[in-house]
Structures are given as C-alpha cells and as structure tokens.
Amino acid sequence: MAYRAAVVGGSGYTGAELLRLLAGHPAIEVVHVTADSNAGAEVGELYPGLRPAYEGRRYVPYDVTDLAGLDVVFTALPHGASQSVVPTLIERVGHVVDLGADFRLPPATYERWYGRQHDAPALVDRFAYGLVELYRNEISAREHVAVPGCYPTAVSLALAPLLANRVVEPAGLVANAVSGVSGAGRSLQTTSLFSEANENVSAYGLLTHRHTAEMEQALSKVAEQPVDVLFTPHLVPTTRGILATCYARPADTGLSTARLLEDYRQYYASDPCVVVVDEPSGTKATYGANVVHVTVRYDTRTGTVLAIAAEDNLTKGAAGQAIQAANLVLGLPETAGLPLLGVQP
Secondary structure, three states: OOEEEEEEOOOOHHHHHHHHHHOOOOOEEEEEEEOHHHOOOEHHHHOHHHOOOOOOOEOEOOOHHHHOOOOEEEEOOOOOOHHHHHHHHOOOOOEEEEOOOOOOOOHHHHHHHHOOOOOOHHHHHHEEEOOHHHHHHHHHHOOEEEOOOHHHHHHHHHHHHHHHOOOEOOOOEEEEEEEOHHHHOOOOOHHHOHHHHOOOOEEOOOOOOOHHHHHHHHHHHHHOOOOOEEEEEEEOOOOOOEEEEEEEOEOOOOOOHHHHHHHHHHHOOOOOOEEEOOOOOOHHHHOOOOOEEEEEEEEOOOOEEEEEEEEOOOHHHHHHHHHHHHHHHHOOOOOOOOOOOOOOO
16 A cells, blocks of 8 residues: 655645656655645646646645645745644654755754744754765654755765765865756746846855755764865756765875775765766766766875765755655655656757
C-alpha cells in the first residue's frame, strides 16, 4: 500500500517539481494538493506537462483538517510561511518535510540571518536538517525534515570531503555560485523578467545571503569545528541549474589533484546522489536529476584547493532532495522515485 501524501504550496516551481517526481514514485501517492493563490485551477492548466498524472486534480485552499492522518506532507511555501502552518500540522500527520528556511537553523541563528523573530522556536529541534549525505543518521532518527537551500546543497557537498579529511583550513572558505532564474520562484519580480535576466549576469546578496548560515552549519558539523564562508551568488540567464566554485587554503603539505579526487571518491562511495567526476560537469549534466556532480583540483602555483559542484536547483536543490529525505524517514530505499540521470542535450 502506498504512503498517502500532500503537497502544500503545489503551484510554485518547487511544488510542481515535487508533483512531477512524486507522480513516478513507487510507494508515495499524492492525494491532496493545495495552493491558495491558484485554488480551483486544475494542476494540468498551470503545468500542462503534469496533466497525464494529475488529470482532473484541482488545487484547493489550505485547510489543516484535510491533511489529518496523511503519512507525509511536503510544505513548499515561501520562507516564513511554514512557521504559521507547522504548529497545527505537525501533530496531525506522520511526517512533515518542509522546503522553506523556517526549520533549518537554530532560532537565534535564524533571527540573525532572516531579521525576524522565529514564531515556533520550540519545534525546530524536531526537524532534522535534510542534507542527506551529511545528515543521514539524524534524518533517519527524526520524524520531520527541514530541506536545505539549493546553494548550501551544492557548496556543502563540494567542500565537505576537504573539511572531513582536514586537508584545508576551516577559515577563509570562499564560494561563488551561479543560479538559474527558477531559484527565485514563480512570483512576479523585476529581476526575473526576460528582458532583465536575458543576456545579463549579476551578483546579489553580497556578504548577507541567508544561505551562508546553512553552509557554515553543515560544514562545521563535518569539520567538527567552526568554519566561515564568504559566499557570493550570481543570477545567470538559464532556467535551472547551480554551479558552485569554491576555494580553500590547504592545511596539508602533501596535496595533489589525484589524491584529492581519490579522497572524494572514497568519501562519497556510498552516496548514490553524488557523482565524482574527473572533469567538471556543466549544469546540463544534472538537469532534472537528483544528483550533484563534484570535482576538485589542487593548484600548486597559488597553493589553492578548488572544488566545483553542479546541480539542478529544483531537483537535488529542492524537491528531489525532499523526496530523498522522505524516503529515509519512511524507511524506503533512498533513491526510490528519483531520477539519477540528467536530460541531455
């Protein structure tokens, strides 16, 4: 018998990606889809590509009583919105998998980076941070999951083996990343307009991007000591994809590219959703797939370690990762229902 699931906030890009992936899941069935702003519309009207799997399914307004007794509820809401939903939802369903930022960070850290008081601080500890490759044991031991941001997923997986093996300094990490416009969501905003985004590359969130806190949290766990990251995101004129280029100073004198690549292969040997590649992949290699492609180099000339990660921001960076974590809490195979091959060309 399939686990019964709902997608709350199913009309945004992340919600639509959840619906796409769950349509092919062998053990999870979507029985309820909410979207207050598009209530009454058919899923297939908003996203024609989903019509074959959701023929006749309509978005409905959110009502917590409609979700009582479901096995898993995916909440794909704007940041800040889950704090008002989860307190009444969490006791009525088996598992909550939240894709917003609300339960990823300790309340004090959240308040520092998001500039607002957390409305449900007592519930934060009930959520595991959903970066499966680095928090697998914690996820399996908890009932609820806070899915990481798309940028922290790429950056953390790019740098984790270096810090776990203590071959780089934990201070002065630098991460530059580019993302497609779908990362900003489906809501109308000037920077996402075609005439603004096309033929344009722009940096944003300088020194203050909120995902920095997640990177430092995840990488400090791996390093078993505090780390600091200087993160700069850039918007590029593509729909999907994140490419993160990260830099670190060596703490080991015996480094080489060959050694580091071998370290990465060993570190991710049991992780089906991380692919270690000799040559850097472009974002197209991960398009639509729940995988991150990573590679690493040691530059003898400048004494710098370079790590690169590519991912699809809507799949491994959001909806796919949510399903990967849900599989763990439900006791299913980690990759159930998840594509591992990118769409090319």
